[in-house]
Amino acid sequence: MSLLSSARAAVGRPSSSEHPPPDDLVVVPARHPWRWIAAAAVLIVVVQFLHGLITNPGWEWSTFIGYFFERSVMDALLITLQLTFAGAVLGFAGGIVLAPMRLSKNPVLRTTSWTFIWVFRSVPLIVQLLFWANLGYLYDRLQIGVPFGPGFFSFETSTLVSAFGAALLGLALHEAAYAAEIVRAGILSVDSRQLEAAAALGIPRLRQFRRILLPQAMRAILPNAANELVNLLKSTSVVYVLAIGELFYQVQVIYGRNGRVVPLLLVATVWYVILTAALSILQHYVERRYSRGFVR
Amino acid sequence: MIELDGVHKSFGTLEVLHDVTLNVPAGSVTVILGPSGSGKSTLLRCINHLEKVDRGRVRVDGELIGYRRVGNKLHELSERHILKQRARIGFVFQTFNLFPHMTALENVREAGGGIELLDRVGLAGKAHAYPRQLSGGQQQRVAIARALGREPKLILFDEPTSALDPELVGEVLDVMRDLARAGTTMIVVTHEIGFAREVADTIVFLDEGRIVEQGPPSEVLDRPRHERTRAFLSKVLV
Numbered sequence: 001m002s003l004l005s006s007a008r009a010a011v012g013r014p015s016s017s018e019h020p021p022p023d024d025l026v027v028v029p030a031r032h033p034w035r036w037i038a039a040a041a042v043l044i045v046v047v048q049f050l051h052g053l054i055t056n057p058g059w060e061w062s063t064f065i066g067y068f069f070e071r072s073v074m075d076a077l078l079i080t081l082q083l084t085f086a087g088a089v090l091g092f093a094g095g096i097v098l099a100p101m102r103l104s105k106n107p108v109l110r111t112t113s114w115t116f117i118w119v120f121r122s123v124p125l126i127v128q129l130l131f132w133a134n135l136g137y138l139y140d141r142l143q144i145g146v147p148f149g150p151g152f153f154s155f156e157t158s159t160l161v162s163a164f165g166a167a168l169l170g171l172a173l174h175e176a177a178y179a180a181e182i183v184r185a186g187i188l189s190v191d192s193r194q195l196e197a198a199a200a201l202g203i204p205r206l207r208q209f210r211r212i213l214l215p216q217a218m219r220a221i222l223p224n225a226a227n228e229l230v231n232l233l234k235s236t237s238v239v240y241v242l243a244i245g246e247l248f249y250q251v252q253v254i255y256g257r258n259g260r261v262v263p264l265l266l267v268a269t270v271w272y273v274i275l276t277a278a279l280s281i282l283q284h285y286v287e288r289r290y291s292r293g294f295v296r
Numbered sequence: 297m298i299e300l301d302g303v304h305k306s307f308g309t310l311e312v313l314h315d316v317t318l319n320v321p322a323g324s325v326t327v328i329l330g331p332s333g334s335g336k337s338t339l340l341r342c343i344n345h346l347e348k349v350d351r352g353r354v355r356v357d358g359e360l361i362g363y364r365r366v367g368n369k370l371h372e373l374s375e376r377h378i379l380k381q382r383a384r385i386g387f388v389f390q391t392f393n394l395f396p397h398m399t400a401l402e403n404v405r406e407a408g409g410g411i412e413l414l415d416r417v418g419l420a421g422k423a424h425a426y427p428r429q430l431s432g433g434q435q436q437r438v439a440i441a442r443a444l445g446r447e448p449k450l451i452l453f454d455e456p457t458s459a460l461d462p463e464l465v466g467e468v469l470d471v472m473r474d475l476a477r478a479g480t481t482m483i484v485v486t487h488e489i490g491f492a493r494e495v496a497d498t499i500v501f502l503d504e505g506r507i508v509e510q511g512p513p514s515e516v517l518d519r520p521r522h523e524r525t526r527a528f529l530s531k532v533l534v
Contacts, residue, residue: 197387197393202380205375
């Protein structure tokens with residue numbers, strides 16, 4: 001305040017001879033020595049870490065390179081991608097059904113959705129996967145027919161639910177519970193006046209959801225959905241307990257044979273990092289698509 | 297054309313509208329005045345069934361809004377039917393409520409209109425701008441064009457200029473004046489007394505959920521019969 005008033009005073013007396021005219025004053029930015037010191041300290045740690053990565057023979061970079069594009073690793077990578085893709089599609093399809101159910105005025109739908117989300121968020125994925133894999137102990141046959149009545153088609157559980165099927169089922173149900181909450185958060189983030197405007201225009205309900213609500217909800221859904229997708233990608237590694245040849249299971253098989261644990265864990269790590277980077281790039285473009293009208 | 301007959305509306309224990317009876321002939325402009333909390337907005341929202349009335353009837357063009365009479369009973373209409381009824385009643389909100397992810401033209405198209413409606417409110421040149429790129433006055437004019445998209449029999453305006461900077465009020469009132477001149481049936485909740493005096497056929501003064509008095513501007517504004525109307529006008533006309 002005193003600076004301001006003295007500046008105003010200086011402007012008020014342009015004839016003052018001790019001070020040069022205001023236009024000639026040079027602005028000197030404030031110095032930040034601690035920024036330089038902090039940056040230097042962090043750089044030293046980073047460089048030391050990189051030095052260790054290169055020079056420590058324990059990483060066995062040559063072994064890493066040898067296995068990185070190895071045939072069985074590539075096949076395992078494909079299975080990881082399949083599990084991620086199918087889990088995401090089924091999970092979000094479930095989430096898009098569960099979220100409006102949970103927001104519904106119908107108490108049966110609301111309670112069912114709430115219970116589903118509660119149960120499948122509570123059970124650890126690994127426990128759930130083992131449950132599905134052992135479904136045959138609970139129900140040795142599954143049939144489609146009239147509820148509590150006669151059945152038309154009947155299957156042996158073990159033929160219907162393979163290890164891969166059990167893995168997919170577990171991932172999809174687990175994912176659906178999380179996706180439901182992400183979609184619900186998105187729906188709640190849209191200003192209620194938007195739906196009121198749509199209702200006042202007489203736009204049909206389904207069209208309101210598709211054209212007005214969802215595109216705006218997507219802005220809040222996308223960052224969380226991308227987060228969840230990355231989580232899912234990594235969660236597929238848990239599926240190793242069902243002896244499915246995805247990435248993590250496959251590198252375990254290889255190092256079980258040759259004992260080169262660290263470079264093979266590194267193979268899996270680097271692939272997970274690359275896939276996550278790819279998802280992040282995808283996220284960037286999809287988010288840009290849905291920011292239409294929200295940036296000046 | 298619009299008939300309200302003994303309309304009551306409460307929110308919980310608070311009675312917002314008490315026995316409101318009102319007739320609005322086709323092609324006329326009715327301005328509703330009243331202090332804050334007097335039930336003006338609720339009255340408008342009852343006409344297009346954004347709020348359900350507790351008692352009484354709302355008719356537009358002789359058609360009961362929100363209900364179907366079967367014998368001695370009123371059956372609430374399905375949401376699909378209510379949406380159809382609403383399509384013929386335009387509504388302009390205080391906060392515009394344009395769809396932010398759509399351009400001006402897309403907003404109007406969503407209601408079934410086209411570029412000619414943007415032209416009518418003088419914004420054909422802004423067809424491809426998003427709401428966020430428009431001033432408040434322009435947004436409200438797009439919202440009016442959008443409301444016209446359904447070719448409504450009637451347009452309800454809920455304080456259309458209250459959220460605008462003072463210098464932008466005029467352009468919105470100009471558009472409304474044009475609509476009135478073209479014979480659009482309008483019910484307007486506003487605090488713009490000048491506009492009311494110039495454009496309204498009827499002025500309705502509402503206080504604590506009741507219609508205190510109604511009549512042409514020359515009577516209600518210049519020779520109010522009720523003390524409450526006089527008190528309100530003396531505050532607004534300063």
